[in-house]
Amino acid sequence: MSEFPTAPDVLGPEVEVLPLPDVADRLGVPFTRVHQMLRDGLLLALRRNGVAVVPAEFLTDDTIVKGLPGTVTVLQDGGFSHEEIMRWMFTEDDSLPGTPVTALRENRGREVRRRAQAMAF
Template sequence: MSERAVAPWVLADDVEALPISDVAQQLGIPISRVHQLMRDGHLLAVRRDGVAVIPEDFLSGAAVVKGLPGTVTVLRDGGYADEEILRWLFADDPSLPGTPIGALRSNRGREIKRRAQAMAL
């Protein structure tokens, strides 16, 4: 796994996160496939107490939250580091209201992707 695939812990302590093995089990895929999803930007991992974990909000049942991979790709292509993307996804935004990840989880991905595209310009 490349080092880019795991960012340092930059989120609030109340953000729930799962070890990669738990994510693999929830998605019903091998751990190696979770690592591939991370490399491809479909999931972002962070290190909490030295352990690579994935924010639980990135998952919806047995799937990655719809719109997350595209949002991450747009921001990465715009020059944003994974740490910056994570901060933005979990930052409270009164104009939404809530957080960008919350909006993605509630099927408002079009607005989030539009905002990500504007930020990436």
């Protein structure tokens, strides 16, 4: 099985993260499916203390936050690295207001994608 991409830990220690087995449990999928989601850009992971983890805010109770995969795709297609995307998702934006990941969680994906498209192209 090929390796999945991860970003370095660019988030503050206050950002809650979940190890990949916990992500699989929460989503109700096999561990290997989480690896595939990371390879496909449906989720992003970072390495914290050498362990691959996913920010808890990328998940609701049992699904990936609506709009996250599309936003990640827009930014990747625009040339952004996983590190840059991760950093952007958790950076305050006064025009939203809040962070892009918070806006996605609040079902304001259209606003987030507009900003992502403007940055990417």
